[in-house]
Amino acid sequence: MTSVPPVRLFVDGKEVANGTKVSSESAIVWEIDEKxxxxxxxxxxxxxxxxxxxxxxxxAWTLKDHPRALHVALRxxxxxxxxxxxxxxxxxxxxxxxxxxxxxxxxxxxxxxxxxxxxxxxxxxxGKPPVQGQDAQLELFFSETIENVFTEVKGVVDYRNHLNIPTVKRGDVIAQKTPPVEGQAGYDVFGNVLLPRPVKDILIAGKNQHVEITPDFRVIAKKAGRPRVTGNKIKYFDVNTSFVVPGNVDLETGNIVFSGDVIVYGDVMDNMIIESLGNIYVAGSVFNSTLTATGSIAVQGNVIGSNLYSGYFGVLYNRFYNHSKQLIDILEKIVESEKLLRNEISKKNMQVRYGQVMLLIIESKYQQLWGIVKELLGVIASLQSHNSDKENFQQIKAYLELFLQPANLVQTITAPKLEDFMRILREAFMRVALSQESHVQISISQSQNSTLKSNGDILIKKEGIIQCELYSAGNIIFFLDNSVCRGSKLEAGNTISAMHVGGITGVGTSLKAGKKVIVKKMYEGRVIVDRYSLDIFEPVEDKTFDRNNFV
Structure with a gap:
């Protein structure tokens, strides 16, 4: 027995789909399957x-009559x-x-x-769909990147004119914030409230002496200089002043530590240090020196045996940042130890000066403090005379010198004075940390035996690099068709675009990128993209390596 839709047939409680045998004892039930x-x-x-x-x-539905038969289809x-x-x-x-x-x-x-x-x-x-709001917008009226820093006239660098460095005058509007617009709630057919996506605001602040923020969120320069913006959750605006070195940076000038841009119209000679809370521009070459900038670095000439750190790395390798962080950590431990030791002394009804307890703790557990203090004093000694933070650093210097005079330390240091020193030191430390700029890069012509690290791009404008180590959170780009990259280790968070990689002989070259490696010609070396790796033993030309094309 079978059934023809919309009839559904059940025999002995089970639905029959393809037919079944029945007898006089079978329990047969039918129903109609209709919408x-x-x-x-x-x-x-x-x-x-x-x-x-x-x-x-x-x-109502009724079954059609069917004559007696061996095979019956219910209709x-x-x-x-x-x-x-x-x-x-x-x-x-x-x-x-x-x-x-x-x-x-x-x-x-x-x-x-x-x-x-x-x-x-x-x-x-x-229902009524929610009306989505608009996130706050921030429009900058200045460039955050270095472009053709030094102008060449008939093949000669025009040292007198560096107008390609973004500059503003007093009263210029350098940015405009458009406040967020809140959305409107809606509802569905059931009457449930549908909330719009929360809008995102952008918090802006500025250095009071250098910029003004108006009630309608315009950012206005209060002095001439290079405008810049730092910070992530809060965007801090400032106008940098420049420290200009008309010739070379050498033993005569000394190391340079400046809370603004540093412009060098000559060379940076052997074993010198430039630390900038801004950008560094060098018209000449850099020899066996260290340049750290919380902004960008541009070198017109050659970079030999040197270390260049920009952006995040400019903060990380900044000597004041490092040493002050170490000193703050040690002082915090000393304060905790002093409380415990003083508690034990009070139980014995003994009277001891705060400075005596502190000196005892330093001599017994933290003798490395004196070395850090000397390093910090050396950094402060390199500060340029018209540095805007000079007064704060002078206070830090006075406290640091006290630590190198144990007798005076015992007599003069108190808990409030130590707390005041730590406050000033933390503020100076945070000024360095907050100086990291958003869009940074390192731009050079050529380099040998050097290390370059940037949380932005690294641009090689001319001859190329030999035996260097480059790290970029963005891209590493070689511009000229004949640029070389030999015996070097390159790592980029995004893309590496190189021309002539490796050579017939020599130390192997490694190119590691998060997304893509492009080479005009690669003689030998290793290419790594994401988690894929390939060793090159035979020359390849005009090749792009990415996650989808790695052979």
Whole structure:
């Protein structure tokens, strides 16, 4: 026995799909599988409800007679004379109420569909989508990157004119913030409130002496210099002054530590240090020296045996940042140890000076403090005379010198004075940390035996590099078709684009990138992209290595 749809056949409690044998003892039940008179559906976002009227009446079904046979197929037909159910407006409204659909019901559309069914989904209720707000916007009216820092006229660098360094005058608008616009809540067909995505604001602040922020969020320069913005969650605006060295940086000038841009129109000679809380521009070459900048670094000439650190690395390798952090950590431990030791002394009813306890702790546990103090004093001694933070550093210097005079330390240091010193030191430390600029780069012509690290791009404008180590959180780009990259280790968070990599003989070169490595010609070396690695033994030309093309 089988059945013909819409008849469903059940024999002994089990539904029969493909036919089965029956006997006089079999329990046979049948039913009709038909769609309901109407169906209500809701969109995935719950903003719209739909009605589908399948039919307006439901009739009784009767089985068709079938003559005696070995194989019987049950068939049924409707009996129009027996009306079991008639669709009404109230039926649909009741169903909507049970489903809690109540917003903006279109009763007229429901009634029309009952009278003239279209057999299609008809919208009968709708919600209101939330209106999304607008995030705050920050428009900068100055460039954050170095572009052609020194102008060449007939092949000669124009030292007198460095207008390509972004500069502003007093009263110039350097940025404009557009405040966020809050969105408007909506609701779905059930009446549930739909909230818009929270808007993001941008917090801005400025160094009071250098910039003004107006009530309508314009950032205005209060002095001439190079505008800059630092910070992530809070954008700090400042106008940098420049320290200009008309000739070479050498033993005569001494090391340079400056809380602004440093411009050198000559060379940086052997074993010198330039530390800038801004950008460093060098018209000549750099020999066996260290340059750290919380902004960008541009060198017009050659870089030999040197270390160049910009942006995040300019902060990380800044001597004041490092030594002050070490000193703050030690002083915090000394304060805790002093409390414990003084507590033990008080139990014995003994009177001891604060300085005596402190000196005892230093001599017994933290003798490295004196070395750090001397290093910091050396850094402060390199500060340029018109440095804007000179007064604060003079206070730090006075306290540091006290640590090198144990007798005076015992007599003069107190808990409030130590706390004051630590406060001043923390503030100076944070000024360095917050000086890291957002869009930085290192731009050079050529380099040998050097280390370059930047949390932005590294650009090699001319001959190339030999036996160098380069790290960039962004891209490493070689510009000239004949630029070389030999015996070096390069790592970039994004892309490396090189020209002639390696040589017939020599130390192997490694190119590691997060997304892509492009080479014009590579003689030998290793290429790493993401987690894929390939050793090159035979020359390859005009090759791009990425995650999808690594052979």
């Amino acid at each position: 309901p008179l109407f169906e209500i559906s809701v969109s995935e976002d719950k903003l719209e409800a739909y009605l589908t009227v399948n039919r307006t009446q439901r009739f 049924a037909e409707e009996d129009p004379s027996i009306i079991l159910e008639t669709l009404s407006l109230q039926d649909i409204l009741s169903a909507l109420e049970q489903m809690n659909i109540k917003m903006n019901l279109d009763v007229a559309a429901i009634q029309t569909e009952i009278l003239r069914p279209s057999r299609r989904k008809v919208k009968i209720a709708k």
